[in-house]
Amino acid sequence: MPARVTTLKELAAQLDLSITTVSRALAGHQQIALKTRERVTEAARQAGYVPNTAARTLVSGRSGFVGMVLPIRGPNLVDSFLGEFVTGLGEGLVSHGTDLILAAAAQGQSELSVLRHVVESGRADGVVVTRIAEVDERLAYLRQRNFPFVAHGRLLDTDFAYNWLDTDGAHAFGEAFDMLYDLGHRHFGLVTIAEPMTFRHLRQDGLAAAIARRGDPSVRLDVATAPRFDRGARIQAINRLLHAVERPTAIVALFDELALSVMEEAARAGLTIPRDLSVIGFDNIVASAYAPPGLTTFDASIRQCAREIGEMLLTIIGGRPAAPLTRLIRPTLVSRASHGPALTGKN
Template identity: 40%
Template sequence: MSNLKLLAQSLGLSITTVSRALDGYADVAPATRERVQAAARAMNYRPNPAARSLRRRKAEAVAVTLPTEPGRFGPPIFLNMLAACGQRLAEEGLDLMLLPTAGRAGEMDTYRRVLDGRRADAVIVVRTRLEDERVAFLTERGIPFVTHGRTARPDEHAFIDGDGEAGFGDAARALAALGHRRIAHIAAPQDLTFAHLRRQGWLAALADMGSPDRLEYTAPPTEAGGYEAAQWLLRQSAPPTALLCATDSMAIGALSALKERGLAAGREIAVIGHDNLPSAAFTDPPLSSMEIAAPDVGRQLAEMLLARLGGREARELQTILPVRQVPRATHGPAN
């Protein structure tokens, strides 16, 4: 509604001075500054973001693309994280742009469209893959970005991630300590970094215990995927006594398969997931899980992105958060 010109006129000052007063430059007298600020408040002045970003050559926005696989999207946790992140960014006057894309090809198109058109100053990469062309693209262009999850060469970019490798190692060793010898892994597709690392943790623990059979099955990270995986594993000639699942969603599917076979999770076979979904506490029996031991991953992500925008080096911005076990009733001593 009101702009700098109007404000300046009503104050008998130049546009320049009003602009600089509001931006807190030193070359405007304290008295004038206060006068200007009061007037701005009174007239409910807000700088026009289009004009500002045209002149400043900045979009004042951060983009995140959502690869929208038909039917299903990530855990509710995920939206939560974005919300926390966006809230912190808003405090700095940055908007969070959601860019849904259809499939991977569409995702790169969106990147080009958004970055060629300078619609965003920085990017958040989610569902990071081991070999991620998005990371390559952004690095090449020199656009500040932070990934949620690592890549195969994590030292080259800023990221925040949970230590899924340690988490799965701990869980597998805990199962071994309870007497389990046939600990199977229900894996998510291995191009996704989180899935790869969780499997690595499981493998490391198997190696520690003298590497018995490596029972595993890879499926989509959904309840249906977990169900299918559990069915397959239980059909084997020497079925596992424990199922270490890449995600809680998969674990929930696995529980359903166990029930169908008349196996009592917790007593006859162990199940452990990851994410500690709200519903994990309400499965039957309540699902043993693990989770990132930090309350505000989204906020930390925002903080890192801001640091990156402020010129901090990517190598200084690499956070691996510890994973904490959340034991419930789906695992116990082996029979």
């Protein structure tokens, strides 16, 4: 076992490397060869050396942290989606020697004000932005500041050049419709949210495009909309679909939490899934596999996407690529037991 070291100078001497090389290796600089970075990191671990963050910041001009703002809008600090996302992001960053700062935006407090504080305090070298809105002031601010960031999601305005990673919800919703149509369904329901989020538009547009491609006048679509974090309004909207004189035989939900609410309310209404009603969600959160009879959904690879976003951001911080980094991931259908053929004679 190597002797315990307490200073960067001692660690550098033990490795027969310059202090600058060791400092940059511990900070994950891409200019340092991967083998050297791995050697330095392993030696530091074995010797019990913990870098002095303040000193490292003075030397490198970087904090070694990446920031993310968590808005507190519902009863829980982190929902199922964000829980998986934050876990993946943290995993992706820590594997490169960078830590994640989470800054909470309290109810009634704008995310932009919290984001400004994270950026202007110098606490983070870059930030990750989630749940992109139709007009997103956070991205406009970061672009104007020329501050490194990656968005999980896309703007509707394609003239705005920025770094993003997204899942192709439009394709998934088109695929969901085609599958249900081929099973004989003609009366569809869509459960969505009222908030002006771009993922809502993209998924709904994918569904509308798939309907239009069929050119079948017998296809009918009923839409139930409610504020995302208003459970009472959500339940009312879902029940308007389920208790209509002519109810849908298949419902596609914007994301899994809405789909699970549909399944719960359907059970209360005495409907059997999938005999009486087919339900499809999006995200493949953990609960979707256990809610009887098992929710058919699309796996958005939340955790893996977050890891990749972390790696993209570190690349941007380290080298500032000439062109924005972008990636569109196609979700995978996870076929469980919540969808099936339409009953003959059903609307």
